[in-house]
Amino acid sequence: MQLSTKHLLGIRDLTPQDIQIILDTATQFKEVLQRPIKKVPSLRDVTIVNLFYENSTRTRISFELAEKRLSADTINFTASGSSVSKGETLLDTVNNILSMKVDMVVMRHSASGAPHFLAKHIPAAIINAGDGINEHPTQALLDAFSIREKLGTLEGKKIAILGDIMHSRVALSNIYLLKKMGAEVMVAGPPTLIPKHMAEAFDIRVEYDIVKALQWCDVANVLRIQLERQNQVLFSSLREYNLAYGVKKSLLDSLDKQIWVMHPGPINRGVELDSDVADSKQSIILQQVENGVAVRMAVLYLLSGRKPE
Amino acid sequence: MKTILSSEQLAMTIKRLSHQILENHPGLDNTCIIGIQPRGVWLSDRIVGEVRNLLPAGKLEYGKLDITFYRDDIRKELHVPNHTDIPFSIENKKVILIDDVLYTGRTIRAALDALLDFGRPEKVELCVLVDRRFSRQLPIQPDYCGKSIDSIVSQKVTVFWKENQGKDEVVLL
Numbered sequence: 001m002q003l004s005t006k007h008l009l010g011i012r013d014l015t016p017q018d019i020q021i022i023l024d025t026a027t028q029f030k031e032v033l034q035r036p037i038k039k040v041p042s043l044r045d046v047t048i049v050n051l052f053y054e055n056s057t058r059t060r061i062s063f064e065l066a067e068k069r070l071s072a073d074t075i076n077f078t079a080s081g082s083s084v085s086k087g088e089t090l091l092d093t094v095n096n097i098l099s100m101k102v103d104m105v106v107m108r109h110s111a112s113g114a115p116h117f118l119a120k121h122i123p124a125a126i127i128n129a130g131d132g133i134n135e136h137p138t139q140a141l142l143d144a145f146s147i148r149e150k151l152g153t154l155e156g157k158k159i160a161i162l163g164d165i166m167h168s169r170v171a172l173s174n175i176y177l178l179k180k181m182g183a184e185v186m187v188a189g190p191p192t193l194i195p196k197h198m199a200e201a202f203d204i205r206v207e208y209d210i211v212k213a214l215q216w217c218d219v220a221n222v223l224r225i226q227l228e229r230q231n232q233v234l235f236s237s238l239r240e241y242n243l244a245y246g247v248k249k250s251l252l253d254s255l256d257k258q259i260w261v262m263h264p265g266p267i268n269r270g271v272e273l274d275s276d277v278a279d280s281k282q283s284i285i286l287q288q289v290e291n292g293v294a295v296r297m298a299v300l301y302l303l304s305g306r307k308p309e
Numbered sequence: 310m311k312t313i314l315s316s317e318q319l320a321m322t323i324k325r326l327s328h329q330i331l332e333n334h335p336g337l338d339n340t341c342i343i344g345i346q347p348r349g350v351w352l353s354d355r356i357v358g359e360v361r362n363l364l365p366a367g368k369l370e371y372g373k374l375d376i377t378f379y380r381d382d383i384r385k386e387l388h389v390p391n392h393t394d395i396p397f398s399i400e401n402k403k404v405i406l407i408d409d410v411l412y413t414g415r416t417i418r419a420a421l422d423a424l425l426d427f428g429r430p431e432k433v434e435l436c437v438l439v440d441r442r443f444s445r446q447l448p449i450q451p452d453y454c455g456k457s458i459d460s461i462v463s464q465k466v467t468v469f470w471k472e473n474q475g476k477d478e479v480v481l482l
Contacts, residue, residue, distance in 0.1 A: 001389045028390035032378065037426040040378035301378075302387065 003302050007119050007126040010135035011176040019181060023145050025298035026291070033069070033294055043070035046304050048104040049097050052129070053079040053090075056108055058265050058289060059129050059138070063106050066296035075102070090114065091121055098122055104303065107131075112169075125303045133167050133229065139264050140173035142295040144181065146288045147219055150260050155182035160213045162247065163223035163272050166193045166234070170264045171223060175202050188213035189245055192234040210245050214255055221262040222247050222273050238271050249276040260284050313439065313458055313466070314479035322455040323352070326436055327359035329453050330405060339431070340403045341370035345420050346391035349408035351470040352438050356407060370397045374406075379419035393423075400428035405453075409468045411437040414449035439466055439479060 003018045011019075032040055048067050052060055060076075067074045077097065079085075084093060094105065104125045107115045112132030119126045130136040144154055151157050159178050165171045165187045178185045179202065186205035187194055199206045207213045214220055225241065235241050247261065261273070261283045269275050277283060314322060334340045337360070344353025350373050357371050372395035377388045406420055417435060424433065436453035441460050458481065460466065465482040469475075 001387050025390055028375065028377075028392065031393055035426055036428060039426070041422070042378040042383055045384070304384075305387065 001302075002305070006303070006305070007115070007128075008137050008299055008303060009115050009119060009126065009128045011137045011140050011173045011180070012135065014137075014177075014180070016180045019141070019144070019177060022141055022295070022298050022302060023148060025302060026141075026145050026295045029069075029297040029301070030291065030294040032297075033290075039069050039071060041071045042301055043067070043072035043304055046070075046104065047073045047075070047100075047102045048106060048300070049075045049077060049102045050129075051077045051094070051097075051105055051107045051109075053084070053107075053109045053114070054130070056130070058292065059108060059136075062289070062292040063127075063129060063138075063296050066293050066300055069293065070297055070300055072104075072300070075100075090118070094118055094122055098124055104300070125305065127299060127303065130169055132169065133172075134169055135173045135176075136169040136264075137173050137177075138292070138296055138299060139170050140177040141299065142288055142292040143170075143174055143221060143262060143264070144177050145291045145295050146262065146284055147183075147260075149287070149291070150284060151218060154178060156184070157219065158184045158186070158217045159219045159221060160186045160188055160207075160217035161221045161223065162188045162210060162213060163245065164193045164225045165189055165198070165223070166195055167226040167229040168223050170221075174221060175204060179203070186213055186216060190235055190241070210247070211251065211254075214247070214251060214259065217259055219260045219262060220247065221264075223264065224266065224268055225271055238268075242271050242274075246270075246272055246274060247277050248274045249280065252277060252280075252282060258282060262288055265289070311481045312478060313481055314456060316477040319438075319477045319479060322438065323355045324359055326438075326453050326455055327356050327363060330356070330436065331360060331363055333434075333452075334403060334405075337364060337367040337369050339401070340405065341372065341397065341399060342405045342407060343372045343374050343395065343399075343424070345406065345408040345416065346373055346375040346393070348410075348468065351468070351472065352409050353407035354472075356436070370402075372396065372399075374420060374423055376416060376419040376423050379422045381415060381419065395427055398428055399424065399430045401431045404430045404433045405436055406433055407436045409437065410439045410441065410466045411435070411449070411451055411454075412441045412444050412466075414445045414447035417449045418447050438468060441466060 004015050005013050106127045106129050108129040109131050112134035114131050115126050115128040161171050188207040263285050267273050344350040375391040375393040377390040434452040437451045438455040440451055440454045440457045442457050467480050469478045471477045
């Protein structure tokens with residue numbers, strides 16, 4: 001049993017079989033997380049560095065916890081307060097860390113392609129924990145795992161990704177993954193936040209009316225409005241965005257079916273998602289966070305692969 | 310290929326192992342049986358069926374344990390994990406661990422590690438169908454043994470079960 005790739009740089013590089021292996025392995029790790037002692041010795045003697053060049057709460061804690069549950073040794077690196085502020089290059093930083101005999105690198109960077117660059121230059125296995133607006137593969141895997149847990153399968157299910165598609169790495173990874181696993185995908189939101197030619201490029205549906213999108217789907221994956229990545233005005237105000245595209249309780253109640261609501265976090269409450277929806281029984285946001293640890297354990301376990309004897 | 314246990318011998322052996330377990334644990338008070346995934350479960354299913362026939366009133370807790378994440382060769386080769394299902398506490402219980410073939414002892418070592426993550430049992434006993442004696446790499450011995458055989462490293466013991474391979478037989482290849 002082996003993944004077809006040495007690194008996890010993006011969902012784009014994975015085969016459907018790889019995805020299946022990761023999700024199935026995560027199911028077993030989820031069982032481990034229910035035990036009185038939630039720790040297995042699988043990655044004993046493996047050293048992992050978490051390189052976070054960009055802020056993150058959930059992903060960093062989730063990776064760190066996954067590594068600890070697998071008994072790996074971990075080092076945490078955050079760009080602020082490091083020699084990066086003195087002008088050290090990415091490659092120099094990583095090479096220095098690798099000289100200390102590190103086997104795997106988990107990397108979050110604001111520049112798209114940063115982990116791909118590293119993969120060409122260093123021998124350690126690299127896991128992309130989000131690069132710019134490119135991909136966030138472990139988030140897509142945990143989203144898929146959560147959907148599979150609720151609906152039994154991904155094949156033939158209708159998943160709508162709502163909100164800021166333009167700036168979202170989660171959207172891109174989700175689209176790749178869901179398409180590979182046979183789900184029907186729709187992106188919905190204001191036209192200014194959905195890249196042109198999305199429908200043709202990815203063979204997915206595009207919808208500008210959020211009510212129609214919710215009526216169509218089994219699961220709504222609501223994305224955060226990424227104000228930090230927007231350098232031009234793409235909608236008039238947060239209040240107007242909420243009125244036109246926010247997911248509200250009244251909107252969900254008006255549907256003739258129950259759908260599951262997901263969100264990769266952090267939530268802008270009252271913007272893309274109202275509090276009464278985020279905290280409702282239809283929301284599986286906290287289950288996503290829980291599943292994140294199991295999925296990341298599976299990825300780390302499968303990529304730890306064979307080490308030279 | 311040499312037959313170690315024929316279908317009839319296998320049935321008799323399982324019956325004997327079940328009786329031996331009941332002799333040591335009359336009434337099965339505070340006792341549970343745990344089969345080791347994947348292949349030990351075929352044997353533990355049979356033993357549990359037999360024990361339930363012999364003692365219909367006894368309360369028997371039965372679980373299945375996967376040891377993939379506890380193996381000591383995990384860095385050489387990754388294995389597909391199986392399902393662990395232990396829906397009860399093993400704290401202060403007598404646990405009877407069941408596997409089909411005892412060879413180097415490494416599987417049982419991993420199983421003991423895995424088991425202790427579920428609680429602290431009062432006692433753990435080991436029941437195996439075939440013991441490849443003189444092949445041990447760790448100091449582990451069975452408490453209940455179906456058949457002891459002498460074998461060399463290049464030989465392989467395979468247990469066939471009617472449920473998945475269409476026949477009941479133990480062979481030496």
